[in-house]
Structures are given as structure tokens and as C-alpha cells.
Amino acid sequence: MMKELIEIIAKALVDNPDAVEVAEVEGEQTSVIELKVAKDDLGKVIGKQGRTARAMRTILSAASTKLRKRSVLEIIE
Numbered sequence: 001m002m003k004e005l006i007e008i009i010a011k012a013l014v015d016n017p018d019a020v021e022v023a024e025v026e027g028e029q030t031s032v033i034e035l036k037v038a039k040d041d042l043g044k045v046i047g048k049q050g051r052t053a054r055a056m057r058t059i060l061s062a063a064s065t066k067l068r069k070r071s072v073l074e075i076i077e
Contacts, residue, residue, distance in 0.1 A: 002064055002071050006033050009056055014041035030070040033060065037075075045075060 003024040011017040019038035024031055037045050046053045057073050064071035 001067070002031065002033055002060060005063055006035055006056065006060060006073060009059070010035055010037060010045060013044050013052065014038065015044070016041055030072060031064075032072050032074060035073060035075050039077075042075075042077060 003022050007020060007022040010020045010022070014020060014037055016038045019036075019041070021036040023034045023036075025034070035045065044052070045056075047055075053073070053075060060071050060073050
């Protein structure tokens with residue numbers, strides 16, 4: 001569910017939505033969501049001074065709190 005959330009947000013931000021790859025590594029309490037985008041779109045996902053990435057992490061945190069699980073977003077270059 002969190003994987004799809006990040007995928008939808010990322011595809012809306014980038015110019016090349018076909019290059020968006022999202023992987024989820026689930027643990028007992030924490031799940032790590034890895035986001036890969038095209039090199040040209042990396043700046044769009046991170047945003048000025050990391051604001052877009054911070055906003056995505058905030059949304060992910062709020063949504064995962066509802067499921068009583070901790071989620072971490074990692075943007076992979």
C-alpha cells in the first residue's frame with residue numbers, strides 16, 4: 001500500500017514516469033521503500049533544498065502511522 005502511494009506521487013512529479021521504480025523491503029516493525037527515477041528527474045523528486053523529498057516522507061509517515069508501522073523512504077541515485 002505504501003509502495004503504491006510513493007509510486008503515484010513520484011510518477012506525477014517526473015517527466016519520465018516509465019523510469020520510476022519502487023521496491024519495498026519489509027521488516028517486522030519497519031519497511032524501507034526504495035525509489036529509483038531517471039537521472040534527469042532526480043532533482044524533481046528531491047526538490048529545492050530537499051523540500052519535495054521531505055514532503056513525500058511526511059506523507060509516508062502519516063499514512064504508515066495509521067497502519068501502526070514505520071516506513072522509511074530512500075531515494076536511490
